[in-house]
Amino acid sequence: xxxxxxxxxxxxxxxxxxxxxxxxxxxxxxxxxxxxxxxxxxxxxxxxxxxxxxxxxxxxxxxxxxxxxxxxxxxxxxxxxxxxxxxxxxxxxxxxxxxxxxxxxxxxxxxxxxxxxxxxxxxxxxxxxxxxxxxxxxxxxxxxxxxxxxxxxxxxxxxxxxxxxxxxxxxxxxxxxxxxxxxxxxxxxxxxxxxxxxxxxxxxxxxxxxxxxxxxxxxxxxxxxxxxxxxxxxxxxxxxxxxx
Numbered sequence: 119x120x121x122x123x124x125x126x127x128x129x130x131x132x133x134x135x136x137x138x139x140x141x142x143x144x145x146x147x148x149x150x151x152x153x154x155x156x157x158x159x160x161x162x163x164x165x166x167x168x169x170x171x172x173x174x175x176x177x178x179x180x181x182x183x184x185x186x187x188x189x190x191x192x193x194x195x196x197x198x199x200x201x202x203x204x205x206x207x208x209x210x211x212x213x214x215x216x217x218x219x220x221x222x223x224x225x226x227x228x229x230x231x232x233x234x235x236x237x238x239x240x241x242x243x244x245x246x247x248x249x250x251x252x253x254x255x256x257x258x259x260x261x262x263x264x265x266x267x268x269x270x271x272x273x274x275x276x277x278x279x280x281x282x283x284x285x286x287x288x289x290x291x292x293x294x295x296x297x298x299x300x301x302x303x304x305x306x307x308x309x310x311x312x313x314x315x316x317x318x319x320x321x322x323x324x325x326x327x328x329x330x331x332x333x334x335x336x337x338x339x340x341x342x343x344x345x346x347x348x349x350x351x352x353x354x355x356x357x358x359x360x361x362x
Contacts, residue, residue, distance in 0.1 A: 123315070126152050130168060130319045134326020137172060139334035141284035142270050142291070144323070145169065149263035150224050150357055158216035159208055159307045162263035166302060167316035168323045170295035176327075177288030184285040189245050193286075194293035196252030197259070197269075201294040204260020205301035211261070219262045221357035227267045228347050228354070239275035247272070252290065259294045260301070 129151035133144035145165055152161035177184075184190065208216070230237075239247075251272045259265035273287050302308035 125155055126164065126315070127319065127322045131322035131326045134172075134323040135330035135333065136326075137176070137323070138327035138330025138332075140330075141176065141280065142273075142287045143266060144172070145259070145264050146224060146227060146266045146270075150220055150354060153217055153220050154356055157213040158220055158262060159213070160312065162208060162260075162298075163302050163308045163312045164316045164319055165263055166295055166298050166308070167313065168320045169291055170299065171320055172323055172327070173288040173292035173295065175324075177285050177292055180281060180285035180288065183281040184289070185282060186245075189248050190286055190289055192248040193252040194289050196249040197256035197265075197290050198293045198297040200253040200256020200258075201260040201297040202256075202301050204257040204262075205298060205305055205307075207257070207261040208302075209305035209307060216262060217357055220264060221354045223258065223262055223264045223267050224354040224357070225351070227264075227271070228351050230267065230271060231347060237271075237275055238277050239272070241276055244272070244276045255290065256294050256297075259291075260298055265291075265294065 129148045130144075132151075133148040136143045136147055148165055149158070149161050152164065156164075211219075244251075251268060255265040255269040255272070258268055269287065269290055273283060273290075278286060299308070
């Protein structure tokens with residue numbers, strides 16, 4: 119158990135590095151790594167509090183760059199509804215099925231990013247898709263702890279500059295976490311023990327964020343992104359192997 123917890127803290131450190139570098143992607147690293155040692159509901163529950171705290175902090179830091187608030191409001195409200203629905207699925211689905219879902223989501227995310235690195239979406243169309251995109255992202259986040267195949271891909275396709283991308287996606291993740299925390303308590307997944315572990319996980323996450331910000335300035339966003347893609351590919355294969 120001690121080894122598993124140390125691995126979980128390392129996962130949060132790596133997730134913090136990624137978040138500090140690109141402003142998102144923490145659950146894509148944390149949830150698959152933790153799911154190898156624990157089940158998906160445990161991993162999702164542990165991630166909920168660090169997700170809320172880190173995204174509130176990062177969103178507040180970049181709040182002055184948040185524009186088109188009507189678009190952001192539709193996105194986050196729909197995501198909150200989706201997170202509640204997803205949490206119900208998390209409590210109902212078998213652990214093995216959830217592990218496979220997490221692995222497939224990670225593989226899809228890697229495959230799409232590699233196949234369509236420059237895929238873009240017209241901003242006018244993107245605004246009209248805000249509510250359904252937010253709803254689907256929330257359902258994925260609630261049910262599997264990973265919304266990146268929808269949330270990150272959708273917002274990245276709009277080609278927002280980094281200073282606008284970060285507060286927008288931070289608001290999205292914070293909205294999902296606000297709903298997710300009480301929902302996890304309501305369905306009986308969140309316990310006091312998990313909550314303490316979740317609180318402890320905030321430490322390596324916040325330690326990793328400034329490291330990521332420094333690394334991306336040194337090695338460049340593209341090289342950093344490719345390293346994360348390789349890591350995710352290995353983790354996804356390991357998860358599929360464990361679930362087989």
